[in-house]
Amino acid sequence: MQWAISRRAQQLTSSAIREILKVTERPEVISFAGGLPSPASFPVAAxxxxxxxxxADNPAAALQYAATEGYLPLREFIAKRHNVGVERVLITTGSQQALDLIAKVLIDPGSKVLVETPSYLGALQAFSLFEPEFxxxxxxxKGxxxxxxTAELTAGARFLYALPNFQNPTGRRLPLERRQALVARAREFGVLLVEDDPYGELSYTGDQLPTLLSMNPDGVIYMGSFSKILAPGLRLGFVIAPPELHFKLCQAKQASDLHTPTFTQRVAYETVRDGLLDRHIPTIRELYGKQxxxxxxxxxxxxxxxVSWNQPEGGMFIWLQLPQGLGLDSMAILEEAVKRNVAYVPGAPFYASNPQRNTLRLAFVTVPPERIEQGVAILGKLFREAIASAPQARAA
Amino acid sequence: MQWAISRRAQQLTSSAIREILKVTERPEVISFAGGLPSPASFPVAAxxxxxxxxxADNPAAALQYAATEGYLPLREFIAKRHNVGVERVLITTGSQQALDLIAKVLIDPGSKVLVETPSYLGALQAFSLFEPEFxxxxxxxKGxxxxxxTAELTAGARFLYALPNFQNPTGRRLPLERRQALVARAREFGVLLVEDDPYGELSYTGDQLPTLLSMNPDGVIYMGSFSKILAPGLRLGFVIAPPELHFKLCQAKQASDLHTPTFTQRVAYETVRDGLLDRHIPTIRELYGKQxxxxxxxxxxxxxxxVSWNQPEGGMFIWLQLPQGLGLDSMAILEEAVKRNVAYVPGAPFYASNPQRNTLRLAFVTVPPERIEQGVAILGKLFREAIASAPQARAA
Known part of the structure; x- marks a missing residue:
């Protein structure tokens, strides 16, 4: 039987990330592909x-249904960290769910959505289910x-999706003056900003730039996550939104999974309530900076x-560009890389349009230093060969 | 600033259930409104x-990102219980998420969706976000x-959504011969069945009727849950689907929350792997049957x-009907009931169309017996008054 499925489901194709994650399960592969935080950074004992x-405290409450908005003490903890009213905070099942809820509340088929070039693949996927025009x-x-x-570019846009801190995939951090200019232009043209900030705490030196949220709380939906500072297996994120949008996001969440697990919310709150993050995050910064x-x-x-690449000031990724104009495609080269037991994520899927196929993302946080050295050496040799035998190089 | 929101979000209105749950937080209220399982049924020690x-075993894995399909041993456990291949099983963040994923994969604006009269409010909400025609x-x-x-009624329907066991809100169980007839007709007319079965294990005598899934695995999407047999605060459900639909559901899930928390999946599996459910479920049946x-x-x-009501053979709900033809509206009467410190859920929101406003749902599992007696006495008096002063009664 061939069942009739929705137009959005027909568009769903197998994700590059999914296929790559399968390959990297082989232990002999040196994987720079995963976006996984280092398990060494999980505060397991705490x-x-x-x-x-x-x-011990209240198991019945921890195991029962609860309010859609989330566990109040955890929401208060987040509100305090971000200097907003608790009524703006909604706990989500990972920040991926926040992307889904934002899409549900803001995107109609054909709605204009502004995205960075490149942008986070998981966001493009989540938004795409609701059929926007990117x-x-x-x-x-610099991002x-x-x-x-301009007025023309932003006309009718439902929102602009940005990752100002150590962006996935490029690792770039938006400088302060650009943040100010972005907020000013968004305000001028009436564009809602969606600020995705899972890596903001991971500045290697500990210096942090102000969030877009802090510059204009009523014009920004802010997304945060415990995945990179506590543990991703809890699937705990949050969204801070202006009141009228918060209310709609809550309603969409109620229809999506009622609420995020009570149990994981309480475990997370009990883990962080005494100030653990202030002691713990510096250890992640040091680890990732060293890697x-x-x-x-x-x-x-x-x-x-x-070959060029950036010098990240924080986060988990380096963005690498093979020479332009030679017709090099990092997706095609990946096949050979995997044969040599090294993996990365090709850059093309991170572009909403006109992919630059000579780009790729390298993640460094989970690979031991000696394997980083080994894997980069293999890639260096492979890219040298690819450049030498590139179609345009041969033609020249 | 008034932000432009999606058409679906404009339709979202405050849910009756949400508003009622707020009221029932007051300790003096005897609430027959909640759909909460009894905390006495949570196997806390286990x-x-x-x-x-x-x-102790593998904290790093329990706290890390994982596959979208879910934790393999838990999927195998479910596959075995339902006698299907593990490749058909997807773990969801509560069965509410399964409703969302099914809607994403199967519903376009205007798609015909067949529902029972009345049906589960949470399903109507989840589906409505995707703008079907019910x-x-x-x-x-009997359900x-x-x-x-008929061929005409089912023509072009994307699916039929049914709760054959102790339905929410009516508590009704679909008899065997109706199940057989339903599966036969669905097959004849090419209608996909979506079987929602959170209460199937809660037969008071322990007798269970075959699932629709077992009668036609390739024509049924089956939704199950750990909320009523373990604990809802884990937000753990699952969906069993024919392979081509399973694949699409997984893709939709990846965009929705990447995966259900690894931590809760492993806790649930470790709780049930040694056969706990076989020892534990009979205690829930006994408790709920007594209540x-x-x-x-x-x-x-x-x-x-x-006033009439049904005699449930299992589950958590009794469906009550006030006399017809008197213009009685259980939603209006609820205001007075709450003033007298008793709550229930009015029946109207459970209807996709033409609500019968003289109906209401009573949940009995979390209220101590003496409070049940007290609350029902208050409602009996209130309904007697309402009948006596009903518009049509006065007119007569």
Whole structure:
């Protein structure tokens, strides 16, 4: 029997990330592909103690249905950290769910949605289910270019989706003056900003730039996550929104999963309530900063001329560009890379339109230093070969 | 600033259930409104021991990102219980999420969706976000009437949504011969069946009727839940679907929340793997059966003539009908009931069309027996007054 499915489901194709995650399950593969945080960064002992307290305190409440908005003490904790009223905070089942809820509340078929070039693949997927028309905003190596936002470009846009801190996939951080310009232009043109910020705490030096939310709380939907500072297996994120949008997001959430698991919310709150994050996050910053330097050093040693990459100030990713104009496609090269037991994520799926196929994303946080060195050496050799045998290189 | 929101979000109105849950938070209210399972039924000690094992065994895996399909041992456990291949099983964040995913994959704006009369409010909400046209199928006190399904009624329907076991809100169980007739007609007319079965295990005598899934695995999407047999605060449900639909549901889930929390999946599996459900479910059946009898006895003592209700064989609900033809509206009467500190859920929101406003749902599982007696006595008096002063009664 062939069942009739929705138009949106017909458009769903197998995700590049899914296919790649399958490959990287082989232990011999050195994977720079995953977006997984390092398990070494999970505060296991603190979470185990917190869970014991949840069972000791009020297990019946921890295991019962609860309010859609989320566990009040956890919402208060978040509200305080972000200096907003608790009535604006909604707990979500990972920040991926926040993307789904935002799409439900804001996107009709054909709605204009502004995205960075490139942008987070998971967001493009979540939004796509609701059939928007994406408009790509130009970026350079500092991120989104606010001066590109004109009345014409933004006309009728439901929102602009941005990742100002250590963006997935590029690792770029938007400078302060660009944040100010972005908020000013968004205000001028009446564009709602959706700020996705899972990596904001992961600045290697600990310096943090103000969020877009802090610059204009009534014009920003802010998305945060415990996945990179506590543990992703809890699937805990949150969204801070202006009151009228908060209310709609809650209603959409109620229809989507009633509420995020009470149990994980209470475990997370018991884990962080005494200030653990202030002690714990610096250890993640140090770990990731060290891993990043190892990869940057290896890239400097092994990459052939013409390959370029950024120097992240935080986060989990480096964005690499193979020489332009040679017709190089990182997706095609990945097949050979995997044969040599190294994986990365090709850049093309991160573009809403006109993909730059010479780009790729490298994640460095879960790979031991000696394997980073080894994997980058293999990639360096492979890219050298690819450049030498590129269609345009041969033609020249 | 008034932001432009989606057409579906404009349709979202405050849910009757949400408003009622607020009222019932006052401790003096005797609430027959909640659909909450009894906390006395949560196997807390077993879950606490299971959680300790999860932390002891492999905490890094329990706290890390994982596959969208769900934790394989838990999927295998479910596949075995339902005698299907594990490749058909997808773990969801509560069965509410299964409703959302099914809607995403199967409903376009204007798609015909067949529902029982009345049907589960949470399903109507989840489906409504995707803007279907509901067609209500007639029911009587045994549930859905299969002979109502004709070629004309079912033409072009994306699916038929049914709760054959102890339906929410009516508590009705579909007899075996109706199940057989339903499956036969669905097959004849090419209608996909969506079987929602959170209460199937809660037969008071332990006798269970075959699922629609077991009668035609390739024509049924089956939804199950751990909420009523373990604990709802874990938000763990599952969906069993024919392979091509399973694949689409997984893709939709990936965009919706990546995966259900790894932590809760492992805790649930560690709780049930040694056969706990076989020992535990009989205790829930006994508890709920006893509570149901207390309410049935109280209803028989206190309800005025003309009020009728069913005698559930399982589940958590009794469906009550005030006399017809008097213009009685259980929603209007609820305001007075709450003033007298008793709550229930009015029947109207459970109808996709043409609500019968003289109906209401009573939940009995969380209220102590003496409070059931007290609350039903108050309702009996109130309904007697309402009947006496009903518009049509006065006019007569």
């Amino acid at each position: 979470m185990e103690a917190a869970t014991a307290r949840v069972f 408009t790509s905003i130009p970026t350079d190596d 989104l270019q606010p001066e590109a936002l 990043c330097r190892v990869m940057l050093d290896a890239l400097a040693r092994h990459m052939p001329e013409g | 879950m606490e021991a299971a959680t300790a094992r999860v932390f 067609t209500s199928i007639p029911t009587d006190d 859905l009437q299969p002979e109502a399904l 149901c009898r207390v309410m049935l006895d109280a209803l028989a003592r206190h309800m005025p003539e003309g």
